[in-house]
Amino acid sequence: MFQAIRKSVLDLFFPKKCLGCNKTGTYLCDSCFNKIEIAQNNKCPFCDRPVAPSQICEKCAEKYFLDKLIWATPYSNALVKELIKAFKYLYIKELAKPLSQLLCLIPGVKHDAIVVAIPLYKKRLRERDFNQAELLAKEVAQYFSIPLETAVIKRTRFATPQVKIKDHKTRRANIKNIFEINPKFVKKCIGENQNLLKEKTIILIDDVFTTGATLSEAAKVLKQAGTKEIWGLVVAKG
Numbered sequence: 001m002f003q004a005i006r007k008s009v010l011d012l013f014f015p016k017k018c019l020g021c022n023k024t025g026t027y028l029c030d031s032c033f034n035k036i037e038i039a040q041n042n043k044c045p046f047c048d049r050p051v052a053p054s055q056i057c058e059k060c061a062e063k064y065f066l067d068k069l070i071w072a073t074p075y076s077n078a079l080v081k082e083l084i085k086a087f088k089y090l091y092i093k094e095l096a097k098p099l100s101q102l103l104c105l106i107p108g109v110k111h112d113a114i115v116v117a118i119p120l121y122k123k124r125l126r127e128r129d130f131n132q133a134e135l136l137a138k139e140v141a142q143y144f145s146i147p148l149e150t151a152v153i154k155r156t157r158f159a160t161p162q163v164k165i166k167d168h169k170t171r172r173a174n175i176k177n178i179f180e181i182n183p184k185f186v187k188k189c190i191g192e193n194q195n196l197l198k199e200k201t202i203i204l205i206d207d208v209f210t211t212g213a214t215l216s217e218a219a220k221v222l223k224q225a226g227t228k229e230i231w232g233l234v235v236a237k238g
């Protein structure tokens with residue numbers, strides 16, 4: 001019912017037009033998609049030191065628990081920004097396809113890994129109806145034929161959305177210790193008699209990387225649980 005209302009409101013106020021060139025019938029036409037340039041990931045996303053593609057410098061890797069950050073485009077790309085906003089805040093689910101295709105175009109996504117999405121708090125998930133990071137994760141896992149685990153970590157509490165907070169310190173404090181290993185996943189490990197994270201590489205998916213606080217908090221609990229490497233994979237880097 002809500003879905004139907006949402007859809008008709010969407011059609012009324014937001015007719016299907018390419019967000020790049022206004023061509024009707026699609027939110028992103030092929031020609032605008034092809035113009036989106038995949039960035040060169042050759043600077044540490046936390047401190048800007050030059051690094052090999054997608055790497056995080058040693059110091060920051062230790063501090064922030066992430067081993068790599070693979071990102072498609074800068075958030076300053078006006079079209080990508082519009083696409084992400086429409087996907088997240090206008091709930092245009094079908095944008096998961098082209099946005100995840102951008103993720104699949106980046107070289108170096110490891111194939112023997114587990115894909116995990118940054119979860120939403122359960123109340124927010126109910127309000128939003130879908131977790132945008134999980135939709136991207138599903139597409140990526142399918143594209144590379146690698147397993148997707150949807151319930152590895154969960155949020156322990158509600159937090160103000162990071163986008164509403166400007167300064168870095170407050171952002172970190174806002175989200176500190178917000179994730180824990182999901183009891184459902186613990187049960188699954190007990191059922192299979194093994195730590196399913198041990199010695200694994202996890203590809204942790206989110207839409208945007210700004211300060212990296214969210215990915216870092218999630219990576220922290222995954223590392224504590226035995227994961228070998230954590231790679232962040234995001235559409236845009238702010």
Ligand SMILES: [Zn+2]
Nearest residue numbers: 018021029032
């Ligand atoms: Zn277009």
Ligand SMILES: [Zn+2]
Nearest residue numbers: 044047057060
């Ligand atoms: Zn660094």
